[in-house]
Amino acid sequence: xxxxFAAAAWGLIVAAALVAGPxxxxxxxxxxxxxxxxxxxxxxGEQSFTAFLVVSVVTWGVAWAVLFGVAVNGKxxxxxxxRMYWWGSLAGMGVFALxxxxxxxxxxxxxxxxxxxxxxxxxxxxxxxxALAAAFLAGHLxxxxxxxxxxxxxxxxxxxxxxxxRSVWVSRITNSWLTAMSVAAAVALAVAGVLAITGVLADxxxxxxxxxxxxxxxxxxLTSSLTARVTRDGLAIGFGPLGWPVRRIRxxxxxxAWSEVRYPSQVGGWGIRGLxxxxxxxxxxxxxxxxxxxxxxxxxxxxxxxxxGAALINAFIAERPAV
Amino acid sequence: xxxxxxxxxxxxxxxxxxxAIRRAIGEGSYAPGDRLPPARDLAExxxxxxxxxxxxxxxxxxxxxxxxxxxxxxxxxxxxDGRALxxxxxxxxxxxxxRLGYRREDLITMLEExx
Numbered sequence: 001x002x003x004x005f006a007a008a009a010w011g012l013i014v015a016a017a018l019v020a021g022p023x024x025x026x027x028x029x030x031x032x033x034x035x036x037x038x039x040x041x042x043x044x045g046e047q048s049f050t051a052f053l054v055v056s057v058v059t060w061g062v063a064w065a066v067l068f069g070v071a072v073n074g075k076x077x078x079x080x081x082x083r084m085y086w087w088g089s090l091a092g093m094g095v096f097a098l099x100x101x102x103x104x105x106x107x108x109x110x111x112x113x114x115x116x117x118x119x120x121x122x123x124x125x126x127x128x129x130x131a132l133a134a135a136f137l138a139g140h141l142x143x144x145x146x147x148x149x150x151x152x153x154x155x156x157x158x159x160x161x162x163x164x165x166r167s168v169w170v171s172r173i174t175n176s177w178l179t180a181m182s183v184a185a186a187v188a189l190a191v192a193g194v195l196a197i198t199g200v201l202a203d204x205x206x207x208x209x210x211x212x213x214x215x216x217x218x219x220x221x222l223t224s225s226l227t228a229r230v231t232r233d234g235l236a237i238g239f240g241p242l243g244w245p246v247r248r249i250r251x252x253x254x255x256x257a258w259s260e261v262r263y264p265s266q267v268g269g270w271g272i273r274g275l276x277x278x279x280x281x282x283x284x285x286x287x288x289x290x291x292x293x294x295x296x297x298x299x300x301x302x303x304x305x306x307x308x309g310a311a312l313i314n315a316f317i318a319e320r321p322a323v
Numbered sequence: 324x325x326x327x328x329x330x331x332x333x334x335x336x337x338x339x340x341x342x343a344i345r346r347a348i349g350e351g352s353y354a355p356g357d358r359l360p361p362a363r364d365l366a367e368x369x370x371x372x373x374x375x376x377x378x379x380x381x382x383x384x385x386x387x388x389x390x391x392x393x394x395x396x397x398x399x400x401x402x403x404d405g406r407a408l409x410x411x412x413x414x415x416x417x418x419x420x421x422r423l424g425y426r427r428e429d430l431i432t433m434l435e436e437x438x
Contacts, residue, residue: 041360056393159325168368189400227360229368305352308325 003071006282011064014094018056018101025105035115041121041142046114078144079266087142099127129249148321159311169309174225175283182220223271225284228303230312247289255292257313259306262288324352326358340379342411348399349408359397
């Protein structure tokens with residue numbers, strides 16, 4: 001709740017400052033004023049006073065609306081990591097919007113025409129530094145309490161193993177969006193390749209998009225599908241349609257396992273998220289298999305049928321000879 | 324999909340695998356229309372030959388439980404056949420009884436005495 005009030009209040013304060021600042025200094029600004037600086041901080045783009053005002057307010061408004069929507073949705077506020085992202089983004093983006101507007105005004109201040117509006121490198125550094133500092137501070141202050149452990153009284157799922165039996169658990173998920181994205185990237189790469197070979201694209205700037213497409217294709221292939229396998233050796237997670245590369249976690253490293261519902265909005269998006277020790281492999285929202293390491297860290301994997309997998313891991317752990 | 328094989332079971336391996344998959348579907352880990360993990364993954368996890376798993380999958384397809392679709396892998400076609408599931412449980416029960424020293428007739432008497 002407090003996040004919504006904070007977002008609304010902060011949104012209004014920043015918007016008011018973005019309007020009030022230029023209006024107060026209007027007499028000392030050229031019209032049109034410089035609004036974009038190229039390499040070497042030389043002004044290379046201009047805007048009328050009204051356009052400058054509208055663009056700066058609308059840019060902030062869009063960013064703010066996204067964050068407000070996330071707060072109203074509320075799921076992101078349930079987990080510590082996403083709370084830190086949210087508060088950090090709110091404060092950091094607000095300070096950045098104010099700083100950019102302020103830097104532009106400072107450069108234009110008392111300049112006879114927009115071409116003489118010189119931006120100082122120092123100002124840019126200060127603005128980015130202030131935005132980052134505000135983001136880290138707000139993220140730290142807004143982190144809230146640690147994430148809740150699985151509800152007290154609810155035992156992690158267990159399974160009874162009988163002697164002379166071999167039990168395994170196998171599961172798999174695919175994300176059709178990520179698959180479609182990597183197929184599109186592959187097609188675009190192929191088309192670009194053909195056009196480049198035939199010389200049609202020789203004088204166009206396609207060089208810049210190829211590494212980007214390559215990264216999309218690579219990341220998409222790795223995360224379009226996931227296989228998970230629990231055997232007596234531990235948990236093996238295979239990435240991509242070929243199930244390779246494989247991340248293996250030995251049973252001796254696992255303390256316990258359970259299943260929980262988690263969403264991309266809570267862990268900062270799709271793909272492999274977080275830091276070692278609190279990482280999430282997120283392909284879709286919903287049921288996740290969560291492993292707690294003996295060293296204290298956690299790993300969450302979005303996968304179907306996670307509860308049975310967790311039960312089998314716990315059963316193997318219960319059988320493990322005491323170390 | 325949780326699969327359990329009994330290492331002391333004398334039945335052919337592919338029948339046991341079919342039984343394990345049938346049980347997993349019967350217990351509700353997979354609903355009609357859901358895709359099964361690839362046979363290769365199942366075989367690797369169980370430490371058996373992929374062809375054995377494929378044979379089990381074909382048996383279950385003939386039973387009407389699974390559906391093979393080109394390019395889409397193997398998916399669950401319908402609910403597990405009640406009779407096939409019961410038969411399987413009955414067999415397991417009989418094995419357990421034998422292990423504990425009861426005869427087939429004892430088991431039948433026990434069933435008849437149930438309210």
